[in-house]
Amino acid sequence: MKLEQAIQSTKFKNEAHKAGLNILYTAWWLKTSFSQALKEYGLTHEQYNVLRILKGKHPEQMCVRDIACRMIEKSSNVPRIVDRLEIKKLVKRSVSSFDKRETMIQLTAAGLLLLEVTTKKADELFDTQLCVTDEEAKLLNELLEKLRQKEV
Amino acid sequence: MKLEQAIQSTKFKNEAHKAGLNILYTAWWLKTSFSQALKEYGLTHEQYNVLRILKGKHPEQMCVRDIACRMIEKSSNVPRIVDRLEIKKLVKRSVSSFDKRETMIQLTAAGLLLLEVTTKKADELFDTQLCVTDEEAKLLNELLEKLRQKEV
DNA sequence: TACCAATACATGTATATACATCTAAATTAA
DNA sequence: TTAATTTAGATGTATATACATGTATTGGTA
Numbered sequence: 002m003k004l005e006q007a008i009q010s011t012k013f014k015n016e017a018h019k020a021g022l023n024i025l026y027t028a029w030w031l032k033t034s035f036s037q038a039l040k041e042y043g044l045t046h047e048q049y050n051v052l053r054i055l056k057g058k059h060p061e062q063m064c065v066r067d068i069a070c071r072m073i074e075k076s077s078n079v080p081r082i083v084d085r086l087e088i089k090k091l092v093k094r095s096v097s098s099f100d101k102r103e104t105m106i107q108l109t110a111a112g113l114l115l116l117e118v119t120t121k122k123a124d125e126l127f128d129t130q131l132c133v134t135d136e137e138a139k140l141l142n143e144l145l146e147k148l149r150q151k152e153v
Numbered sequence: 154m155k156l157e158q159a160i161q162s163t164k165f166k167n168e169a170h171k172a173g174l175n176i177l178y179t180a181w182w183l184k185t186s187f188s189q190a191l192k193e194y195g196l197t198h199e200q201y202n203v204l205r206i207l208k209g210k211h212p213e214q215m216c217v218r219d220i221a222c223r224m225i226e227k228s229s230n231v232p233r234i235v236d237r238l239e240i241k242k243l244v245k246r247s248v249s250s251f252d253k254r255e256t257m258i259q260l261t262a263a264g265l266l267l268l269e270v271t272t273k274k275a276d277e278l279f280d281t282q283l284c285v286t287d288e289e290a291k292l293l294n295e296l297l298e299k300l301r302q303k304e305v
Numbered sequence: 306t307a308c309c310a311a312t313a314c315a316t317g318t319a320t321a322t323a324c325a326t327c328t329a330a331a332t333t334a335a
Numbered sequence: 336t337t338a339a340t341t342t343a344g345a346t347g348t349a350t351a352t353a354c355a356t357g358t359a360t361t362g363g364t365a
Contacts, residue, residue: 002304004294009223010209014276016290017283021183022225023297028180029226030301031173036323045323047351057162065314071161073174074181076353080315085350102313102360124166131169132302138168141300142156144293145175149182150284152154188353197353199321217344228323232345237320254330254343 020148031130038126042119043089047074049123051082052091052116055108062105064097080104091115172300183282190278194271195241199226201275203234204243204268207260214257216249232256243267 004023005011013019035046044052054071055063069079083106086092091112097103108116133141156175157163165171187198196204206223207215221231235258238244243264249255260268285293 002301003298008225014279016287016294017285018276018279020285020290020293020297021279021283023294024176025180025183025225027297027301028177030304031177033228033323045350066312073160073177074352076185076351078352078354080313081351084315097313100313100361104314124170127166127170127173130303131173131300133169133172133296133300135168137296137299138172141172141293141296142168142175144285144289144296145172145179146155147289148283148285148293149154149179151282152182185353197320218342226322228321230322230324232343233321236345249343252331252343256344 024145034126034130035123038122039119042115042122044115044119047077047082048086048091049116049119051079051086052108052112053120055092055106056113056116056120059108059113062095062107064103064105066103068106086112176297186278186282187275190274191271194267194274196267196271199229199234200238200243201268201271203231203238204260204264205272207244207258208265208268208272211260211265214247214259216255216257218255220258238264 093107097105249257
């Protein structure tokens with residue numbers, strides 16, 4: 002669907018302005034499809050994201066700060082997301098013996114299992130829903146990184 | 154900043170997968186810069202978005218449903234955003250005489266004034282922060298719309 | 306050693322998202 | 336014309352975002 006149809010708007014200040022809105026809309030669409038796919042497993046996509054980050058170090062533990070700086074949305078409140086994962090017994094919290102201020106998080110066997118199933122679903126979604134060739138995707142990545150070059 | 158630095162991750166399944174994450178990250182970055190710019194005016198970017206949509210019809214009124222289908226994030230809860238705008242006297246609610254189920258929303262003079270100031274700020278932000286040429290932006294728009302082609 | 310600043314994370318608050326439910330009004334059907 | 340269905344939007348709940356503040360621990364400094 003063209004952006005014009007999606008947000009019922011035809012006038013944009015310029016192409017860059019339209020690109021900004023197009024990125025926001027595409028991100029919303031992606032998040033929504035993603036959340037839909039995870040729903041039957043009782044996971045939100047932020048919870049999935051934290052599990053996936055933990056998998057990267059498994060069976061080692063990670064502290065909250067390390068998880069936070071790997072999140073896509075940097076302002077995510079990781080302790081609260083971990084709260085919900087802990088209630089569902091998908092992760093385990095423990096105080097670091099190294100530094101008692103740090104809370105170490107580790108995937109449980111249930112968390113690891115659920116992650117494996119949902120990762121398959123998520124990868125499938127990316128493969129089937131994102132209609133771009135490898136070259137187009139590469140170009141898209143370059144354009145997005147150029148667009149963000151004033152990032153602080 | 155490269156996506157790899159931003160989310161401290163170097164392994165992606167393929168370029169399309171990386172593009173998906175890159176879009177999500179770029180959208181987060183955009184939203185954050187945007188919210189930052191609006192903060193001194195006491196507006197969130199969703200509230201700004203609703204005001205901007207209302208401006209499109211001003212001085213005519215719009216019903217809640219019409220606003221909702223122009224929102225970038227379709228699952229936004231428009232009545233609640235309007236609640237906050239109404240408290241700040243930036244919009245006015247009234248029952249439609251045409252169909253008493255409909256609530257008509259209209260910008261107040263204060264809302265219109267605030268919108269003019271913030272629109273200047275917002276446009277400035279888009280112009281200075283989005284580092285792409287007109288051709289690149291056009292390409293980006295085409296790629297995003299191709300990527301979304303399986304949209305329902 | 307005692308004090309102070311910095312750090313890690315928990316927690317509180319306002320707003321938004323995502324979705325379900327409720328109420329009133331309009332539309333359709335019997 | 337009444338009854339059932341649909342629609343519009345208000346409202347409730349769980350989760351997340353964005354940001355401020357509180358608390359314990361650590362590290363640095365006098």
